[in-house]
Amino acid sequence: MLKENKLLILVTVIFVLLPVTNVNAEEPNSIHNEVIYDILVDRFNNGNPEETIEIDVDDPNAYHGGDIQGIIDQLDRLKETGITTISLSPLMNNQQNGYHGYWIVDYFEIDEQLGTMEDLNQLIEEAHHRDMKVVMDMVINYAAESHEVTEDSSKAKWWGEPSYTAATWSNNAIQWNLNQPEVAETMIGVADYWMEETDIDGFTLHAVDQAPIDFLQEYTQHIKEKDEDFYLIGDILDSEAANIQELEETSLDIVANPMLHESLKQVFSNVDNPVSEVYNQWENLETDSPLITIDGFTEERFTNAYSKNQRNSLTAWTLALTYMYTTPGTPQIVQGTELPMYGGDEEESQRLVPFNSGDPELKEFHTRIASLRNEFPALRQGDIELVDAVDSMVVFKRSYQDQTMYVAINNGSESAYVDVTDIDGDKQLRGYLQDNLVRENQEGNHRIGIPRESVEVYEVEDDEGLNWWFIGFIVIVILAFIAGVIYLTLKQRKRERNK
Secondary structure, three states, X not given: OXXXXXXXXXXXXXXXXOOOOOOOOOOXXXXXXXXXXXXXXXXXXXXXXXXXXXXXXXXXXXXXXXOHHHHHHHHHHHHHOOOOEEXXXXXXXXXXXXXXXXXXXXXXXXXXOOOOHHHHHHHHHHHHHOOOEEEEEEOXXXXXXXXXXXXXXXXXXXXXXXXXXXXXXXXXXXXXXXXXXXXXXXXXXXXXXXXXXXXXOEEEEOOHXXXXXXXXXXXXXXXXXXXXXXXXXXXXXXXXXXXXXXXXXXXXXXXXXXXXXXXXXXXXXXXXXXXXXHHHHHHOOOOOOOEEOOOOOOOOOHHHHHHXXXXXXXXXXXXXXXXXXXXXXXXXXXXXXXXXXXXXXXXXXXXXXXXXXXXXXXXXXXXXXXXXXXXXXXXXHOEEEEEEEEOOEEXXXXXXXXXXXXXXXXXXXXXXXXXEOOOOOOEEEEEOOOXXXXXXXXXXXXXXXXXXXXXXXXXXXXXXOOOHHHHHHHHHHHHHHHHHHHHHHHHHHHHHHHO
């Protein structure tokens, strides 16, 4: 009887909870369809502990044992969280303790601490099997001070001291002179090698703000001519000096924006900060589709920032992730965000990910908001319009083809509402995060009201009143379930009497 009851319950739950899937119009292949997960390979997960050579987890400047196999082991978990692309820190062979990847001594080999070329190809294959992409950091500006070029006097013009010295790794690095044709040609050859030897889906170009614009134009154009769908992401090293508008002249698909990064972190780290400040920062960007980040490996994590203000983790991340996943651009989250992981400074932020910890509710929200982004093209490709901002609450409108969505984010300490005036009376707003339903009121408006420190994402749909067919179906399913339970109970009692 127990097995029969379980089967009946399972069938009932499947019918009741079966989602209605939108049939999305064909969309262009675009990096804006992705959710990127940024991995510092040595500090992610140790998949081959018996093969590590020189690790010391107590030394922040040493290898900690993370490797490519450790990423393969976590692919299913990342897929479940809604990740579509993983971004790897530099894999090339580094001088001793170059765990970060910037002290390259050989651009054509993988650092043995991280794995082998076979491991990388297996990772890419496993990711593609799960409909995920893999991009890797390409360090075009820097190498180790022990690189063989420094011993060749004929190549003295190829390199110099780093022009940016604030990075902790810069003391043991040299900077390539990419204005030298031989150096530029070498870097292009490195890109060709990795594209030919692997099925990698893209590069994150480290410190694009440090490279000559002429070189970047040639480099990115060359890669796009080889594969127009190959992703090229621009990473910024010096946020104060970077000319992001100039980078728009290259074939980069997307570029990080430090100003938006700081605005996101500051606004959502405390209650009652106006969300409109983030939107205003976005409006002032040189690009309307940036890489959207709120965490980094070389700074205090967002989790620490809001914890100082006694803010709840689920609340803070719900607000921040909703903004990141529903506004123009591509969200990129740092490893451990889904737990969430703490880190007060660079050293703490680069710890191995503690996978045995975590908040199940936060993981569930990651999955839900990523599913919404994937389900509705308007949240990825659509135009955006600020409907209104009231105190710490904002409502955005996103439109793509015949699909219209509204996103409400209330960072305030009190409930708030915004009246939407441009929706027809025969339409309604259906919420997907809190199951809200908004119909036209007596004033002819659709009033979006949500509680304090909460969010909602709505789709505009026809207002057909109560869905009596669906209600009837639910009633029938419930009655059938009750009848089934009664029948099986009576049948079991009859069996017991016959014994």
